[in-house]
Amino acid sequence: SSELTQDPAVSVALGQTVRITCQGDSLRSYYASWYQQKPGQAPVLVIYGKNNRPSGIPDRFSGSSSGNTASLTITGAQAEDEADYYCNSRDSSGNHLNVVFGGGTKLTVL
Amino acid sequence: QVQLVQSGAEVKKPGASVKVSCKASGYTFTSYYMHWVRQAPGQGLEWMGIINPSGGSTSYAQKFQGRVTMTRDTSTSTVYMELSSLRSEDTAVYYCARGSIAAAQVTDYWGQGTLVTVSS
Numbered sequence: 560s561s562e563l564t565q566d567p568a569v570s571v572a573l574g575q576t577v578r579i580t581c582q583g584d585s586l587r588s589y590y591a592s593w594y595q596q597k598p599g600q601a602p603v604l605v606i607y608g609k610n611n612r613p614s615g616i617p618d619r620f621s622g623s624s625s626g627n628t629a630s631l632t633i634t635g636a637q638a639e640d641e642a643d644y645y646c647n648s649r650d651s652s653g654n655h656l657n658v659v660f661g662g663g664t665k666l667t668v669l
Numbered sequence: 670q671v672q673l674v675q676s677g678a679e680v681k682k683p684g685a686s687v688k689v690s691c692k693a694s695g696y697t698f699t700s701y702y703m704h705w706v707r708q709a710p711g712q713g714l715e716w717m718g719i720i721n722p723s724g725g726s727t728s729y730a731q732k733f734q735g736r737v738t739m740t741r742d743t744s745t746s747t748v749y750m751e752l753s754s755l756r757s758e759d760t761a762v763y764y765c766a767r768g769s770i771a772a773a774q775v776t777d778y779w780g781q782g783t784l785v786t787v788s789s
Contacts, residue, residue, distance in 0.1 A: 592775050594714075601764060601779040602714065613777060645714050649774050654728040656719050658704065658774045663713040 561585040561650045563661035570667040571636045579631045579664045581646035589649040591629035593622060596643045596663075605644075606631055633666075641668045671695040673765050673780035680786045686753040689783045691765030698746040699723040702768035704776055705739060705750045707761040715761075719773065720748055755787045 563583040571577035581591050590609060594602035604613050606622035619634045629648075633640055644664045650657035676690040691703065705717040718729035720739040727739045733752070741748045748765060763783045766776035 589774065590772075592772075594776075596714075601782055602766075602776075603779075604775065604777050607775040607777075608772065643713075647714075647716070647774050647776075653731070656702070656728045656773050657730065658716045658719070658768075660706070660714040660716055 561648075561652055561659050563591075563646055563648060563659055565644075565646060565661040565664045567662070568665045568667065570669055571633070572669050573638060574635055576632065576634045577636055577666065579633075579644050579666065581629045581631075581648075581661045582627055583648065583659070583661075584627055585648045585651035585659065586624060586627050586629050588651050590624060591622070591646040591648045593620075593629075593631045594645045594647070595640075596645065602645060636666075636668050638668050641666055671767070671778045673767065673778055675763075675765060675780040675783045678784040678786070680788065681755050683756055683787060683789055685755050685787075686751060687755060687785050688749055688751040689763050689765075689785070691748045691750075691780050693746045693748070693767070696767075698743060701770060702773050703739075703741070703748045704766045704768050704773075705737075706764045706766055706776075708764070708782075709758070709761040712761075717750070717763075719768065722746075722748060752785075755785075757787050759785065760787045761785060 593606040596602040610622045646661040650659045722741045738751045765780040767778045769775045
């Protein structure tokens with residue numbers, strides 16, 4: 560199956576911009592989706608498709624993609640953005656419905 | 670509003686099976702896929718498989734082939750995930766998550782999670 564690789568941890572100063580990346584071969588064919596997970600809570604979808612935000616997600620969250628790399632950018636990070644972030648995408652090998660998640664990135668807001 | 674409500678926590682012995690339910694409401698049950706994703710303590714998200722509630726077709730991650738079964742009951746808008754031959758490494762929170770028919774990997778609503786503990 561395909562794999563998606565994320566940096567384990569990233570930090571950002573309050574109010575600054577941070578980019579979280581996700582790499583994998585499947586991203587050449589499929590968009591990534593991005594999820595925010597806070598301790599003890601279920602994941603929440605923050606970005607999907609080319610650069611779409613579900614209702615209620617602040618516009619400081621944005622997504623982009625180039626080649627085998629997808630990125631989640633938080634412009635003007637807030638304290639409440641401290642969380643784990645996961646990307647996912649279709650698995651480009653095997654059944655077309657199969658999905659793969661990245662290992663997650665722990666974001667610390669300083 | 671869309672809701673996915675999962676069954677309660679379970680404690681199982683090694684070698685046993687567990688069946689977790691996920692009751693959907695607030696949308697047309699057969700118009701969206703349902704995924705199962707698990708998260709071991711302190712670990713990341715792991716995709717287990719997907720079911721199409723419309724026809725009941727499934728696809729499972731290779732890691733769980735032969736041990737996992739996903740089913741649905743359209744009369745109650747409920748999907749089920751059964752995992753057999755449990756071992757300690759299966760201790761995790763299990764989530765159901767709704768997937769778009771247009772883009773299955775986009776999971777826009779998640780259940781609250783069900784903790785399954787495997788211990789002798």
